Amino acid sequence: MILDERNKMARRAAEEIADGMVVNLGIGIPSLVPNHLPSSMNVMFQAENGILGMGASPLSGKEDENLCNAGGYPVTIVPGASYFDSTTAFGMIRRGRVDVSILGSLQVSRQGDLANWIIPGKKIPGMGGAMELASKAKKLVVLMKHTDKAGKSKIVKECTLPLTSKGCVDLIITDLAVFQVVNKELFLIEHYSSTTVELIREKTDCNFLIGNNLKTIAY
Amino acid sequence: MILDERNKMARRAAEEIADGMVVNLGIGIPSLVPNHLPSSMNVMFQAENGILGMGASPLSGKEDENLCNAGGYPVTIVPGASYFDSTTAFGMIRRGRVDVSILGSLQVSRQGDLANWIIPGKKIPGMGGAMELASKAKKLVVLMKHTDKAGKSKIVKECTLPLTSKGCVDLIITDLAVFQVVNKELFLIEHYSSTTVELIREKTDCNFLIGNNLKTIAY
Amino acid sequence: MIEQSNPFQKISSLEQALKHLKDGLTIMFGGFGGVGSPPGLIDGMITNNLKNLTLIGNDTGFPHIGIGKVVSQGRAKKVIASHIGSNPVAGKLMNEGLLEVEFSPQGTLVERIRAGGMGLGAILTDIGIDNEMVAYGKKQMQLNGKDYLVEPALTADVSIIYAKKADPYGNLVYDKSARNTNPLVAMAGRFTIAEVEEIVPLGSLNPEEIITPGVFVDMVIPSNGVNWKWVWE
């Protein structure tokens, strides 16, 4: 199977998920991640509105208007799922019981700062639950295109957009490469076979180190 | 039916309860109050551990060890009852959703201060939920003997025991009389036929005013 | 229709409920992206031409869904919410200076609502402490060497919520993820109106399964259900 760019990113993000984990997925590319997990894996997907244990999307015509994820789209549940109010949903997040949060972003800095909630003067949608997820998930994975529509790097020395949370990002997966943030330092650890370190340097608006064991992603 | 002293006090307290009310009862004499309510009345009795809608005591042998009031004694429930955790129980209390709280006390001052949780150097049982009930119930009724075992007045000018809560008492029902606290001033409003205003003055360790419409309790 | 016994005088009608929703009030609403918001009460607010409302809830729905209907008609002067992203009309009104918006992080917002309902003054959290917009105008405090924001409790003149079933005491159960903020909003209103899909006899709800004890609910009215088209439809 040939994967498109978005599914390549989703597949790579799926590798961060292990058996038994609690995972929160943002809207957009993160929502493709479950398609890349083995069905035998016990993973509990969490939604901020108040679900733990979401399953696949329902078939068309089988949607339940009262069973939706935090983005407002219909979902199903798996055995062991539970419903609760939104305080409990965020209690899980703030208490550090969410193992992995996979979010989209507008910018990420080399220190791991996240800016994904506001474009001043343009779009002020509000932060929703992004601040809690960003600062309290055990591991924060950002899935985003390497550059914006104008071709500008979304990985930057310092975020120019208002921050969602400081130093919270653990892993950045773009359509070119995978970076790890360790002790406020950015490491390139993997890249797709379609690109090179030189090209990545060119397209990235800050310095980064090369990981000890730089890998080429096979898919 | 001839009522004993404790049941006379409980009967008088029952008159403070109206249809539809939420009521919390302390241990001791307050627990006799439900026996003096018409069975047609819709009253929801609340327990701090997490019950709303307690009914009569179960028959001997029919007790359920997991259905007990805050004092640890078995109860039953009425239709419309609910179970919840202790935060919700105290949420109802602090939010002012409990209409009447009927408590015992060690001392009450003429300003309506309540001291019912500690005898320094003797007994330090802890306050339990008394502070919340005392300060947040819409109406606080104290049921207590007029004097202690040594014959000393339990209604005093200033409490000598540590306070549970200041200025919280609305009504004091003793084995001699009924007092109302209005704007930090104590009014004698009723007394049992077995006693007189003079005797009450003698047995009470502070001044009080006589209510406009002093009544003698018929039972 | 079977006549319901009404021993607590809580079962009422939309018409009676709307008498409690007046111009200038602070109204808190249940729901998350419109899911679990009370459709009859929302339409009634529009029909009654309410103005100058302060609305408190998770989000401003979509322009044609949930509280979004009220917001996009300019009936609110202020909104306290965690996001307005799904309602572009709300964003437009805000940018034009016609709508004041106070943003609160989602988890903080629901804890503030719960704190109001529970009779607490505030909660302390570190969420958003580095964020200018969140921290603006709020007290901060150090506790055990950590810095916290003091996030004040929220209450409302009237809370409007949506539930699956109510009994005559106002005990409520919700449906799946339509529970969301409803149990919290239910507690925070000084007067709480529950619009419900079904009214069942007293004693027919299992006391273990009741999510909102009726003590927090002042009025119960029957619903005709959701009358908007969802974005996924």
Next chain:
Amino acid sequence: MIEQSNPFQKISSLEQALKHLKDGLTIMFGGFGGVGSPPGLIDGMITNNLKNLTLIGNDTGFPHIGIGKVVSQGRAKKVIASHIGSNPVAGKLMNEGLLEVEFSPQGTLVERIRAGGMGLGAILTDIGIDNEMVAYGKKQMQLNGKDYLVEPALTADVSIIYAKKADPYGNLVYDKSARNTNPLVAMAGRFTIAEVEEIVPLGSLNPEEIITPGVFVDMVIPSNGVNWKWVWE
């Protein structure tokens, strides 16, 4: 015994559970006057001769009921509770200087426990603000012209709770008033052990009725039930 499927590796034994309960730890326990306290874990703490414990929970039970068994054997150096009145041995140990007791009003105590479980720093309440013993050593703060006590969140190394049913993910339902503080204590432990009357297959609990989502529970062990005589018996 039917072998339970154990996909989340949470179902375990009393023996394994007791490895997490060690001298000197802060242990939070569910229950109210012994109702809803885990009998097997409590007996195991005594058998294992635990010492220097800090115990946090509603009360100290009765000398022979609930956590009272542990307290009256002098295994705790400190207790944080709302009352110890039903356990005269606890009062005696306190008066002899052998047991430190921190009293917190009941409603405040459970909110502090919940705040810990919810990842909050503290709550603000006016309960006990005039009371020397309650206010002692606590910060105060004015908010909207009202004075509040800052009541810090409580957490524990290990939480031990008692429930009616668990599934293999640790989702829990409780029995009637034995729910009391258990759902709150469940969230506040860094490691939470649920002793349960029955372990049921994954998917057999109705998701609407689950009170404690399994995400807060690290270990589930079967119980042999209460082995003490209640005061009313």
